[in-house]
Amino acid sequence: xxxxxxxAFIALLLAALLFGLLPATALAASPSDLVIGNSYxxxxxxxxxxxxxxxxxxxxxxxxxxxxxxxxxIGGSLQAAGRVTGDITVLGxxxxxxxxxxLDGNLTTTGxxxxxxxxxQITGELHTGENSPYFILPGGMQIPNWNNNSNxxxxxxxxxxxxxxxxxxAMVAAMFLPNHLTRTSQTSLSQPLISGGLGILTVIIVPIVxxxxxITICLIPITLxxxxxxAIAWAFGLIALGLEVGKRINTxxxxxxxxxxxxxxxxxxxxxxxxxxxxxxxxxxxxxxxxVGSIGLGSVLLTxxxxxAYNSNPSLxxxxxxxxxxx
Numbered sequence: 495x496x497x498x499x500x501x502a503f504i505a506l507l508l509a510a511l512l513f514g515l516l517p518a519t520a521l522a523a524s525p526s527d528l529v530i531g532n533s534y535x536x537x538x539x540x541x542x543x544x545x546x547x548x549x550x551x552x553x554x555x556x557x558x559x560x561x562x563x564x565x566x567x568i569g570g571s572l573q574a575a576g577r578v579t580g581d582i583t584v585l586g587x588x589x590x591x592x593x594x595x596x597l598d599g600n601l602t603t604t605g606x607x608x609x610x611x612x613x614x615q616i617t618g619e620l621h622t623g624e625n626s627p628y629f630i631l632p633g634g635m636q637i638p639n640w641n642n643n644s645n646x647x648x649x650x651x652x653x654x655x656x657x658x659x660x661x662x663x664a665m666v667a668a669m670f671l672p673n674h675l676t677r678t679s680q681t682s683l684s685q686p687l688i689s690g691g692l693g694i695l696t697v698i699i700v701p702i703v704x705x706x707x708x709i710t711i712c713l714i715p716i717t718l719x720x721x722x723x724x725a726i727a728w729a730f731g732l733i734a735l736g737l738e739v740g741k742r743i744n745t746x747x748x749x750x751x752x753x754x755x756x757x758x759x760x761x762x763x764x765x766x767x768x769x770x771x772x773x774x775x776x777x778x779x780x781x782x783x784x785x786v787g788s789i790g791l792g793s794v795l796l797t798x799x800x801x802x803a804y805n806s807n808p809s810l811x812x813x814x815x816x817x818x819x820x821x
Contacts, residue, residue: 534551534554535553536556537558537559540560541562542562543562544563545563545566546566552573553572553573554575555575555595556575557576559575560576561577562579563578567583568585573590573592574592574614575595577595578596580599581599584601585603587607588609589606593613593614595611595614595615597617599618600618600619600620602622603622657765660732660762663761664757675733675737676734676737677797678731678793679793680803681804682734682789682793685793688792689788692791692792692795693791704721705717707720728787730790730800731790732787734794736763736764737753737760737761739760739764741756
């Protein structure tokens with residue numbers, strides 16, 4: 495019975511991470527035209543009566559082409575010489591607007607290289623960088639830009655929603671894999687230098703490898719999978735450390751919390767401190783979060799997601815029934 499439960503947990507954790515830690519823009523309904531790592535051309539005279547989504551692909555909207563909908567680009571490049579009746583939203587990548595380009599809606603860009611010919615016509619508003627008040631999703635739905643410095647209320651709501659999500663995922667993880675998390679946290683405490691060094695090397699080397707793989711279009715799915723696994727490992731390490739924080743609080747107040755409660759409370763407190771430092775002191779506040787995350791990531795790799803104890807902790811037992819946390 496252990497295998498189905500473990501698979502169910504992994505599926506649930508993946509879903510939670512995908513829905514909470516990845517950009518909310520990835521959750522939109524699938525449009526009729528979705529370009530993932532390929533080339534797409536809308537030729538002169540052709541009309542697309544739906545939204546167009548580009549994920550790491552190259553799109554060419556030729557002069558005389560028309561899109562009756564929105565265009566949403568994450569990475570890749572967009573050569574626009576036709577007409578778009580909706581909005582264009584670009585997160586990363588490059589955008590070239592030719593002199594014949596006509597945009598009836600708004601143009602929103604973040605982290606994007608934009609080249610606009612003076613003859614390009616944009617009827618709506620221009621929003622660039624963190625001044626963008628919202629993003630337009632496929633289907634026309636708008637979501638606020640939580641990084642918009644002009645709306646402190648939305649930023650605050652987004653901050654607490656992220657903390658709540660971290661606590662929720664931590665509780666689910668501790669319900670099914672308390673011993674895995676414990677092995678990971680114990681390795682972080684006993685071998686912080688080894689774990690931190692391995693985590694930092696992983697954060698430096700793996701993204702470079704993923705970028706090199708993404709250069710070859712056919713390996714983009716492997717790149718996306720690798721990035722997802724890296725994000726899950728990073729989150730798993732932080733949750734393991736959060737469980738340890740929760741156990742210390744549990745001992746301090748002489749309580750007898752369930753591992754899920756300890757993980758939720760500890761992760762909530764840990765992420766509040768780390769995220770709070772990052773928000774209050776942007777120039778150096780990210781350093782503690784990066785260091786703690788690197789230690790957690792290295793411990794995840796050393797213990798293979800907590801499936802076996804690192805050799806410095808041979809006394810840690812295997813899975814125990816009932817989800818008890820080893821002392």
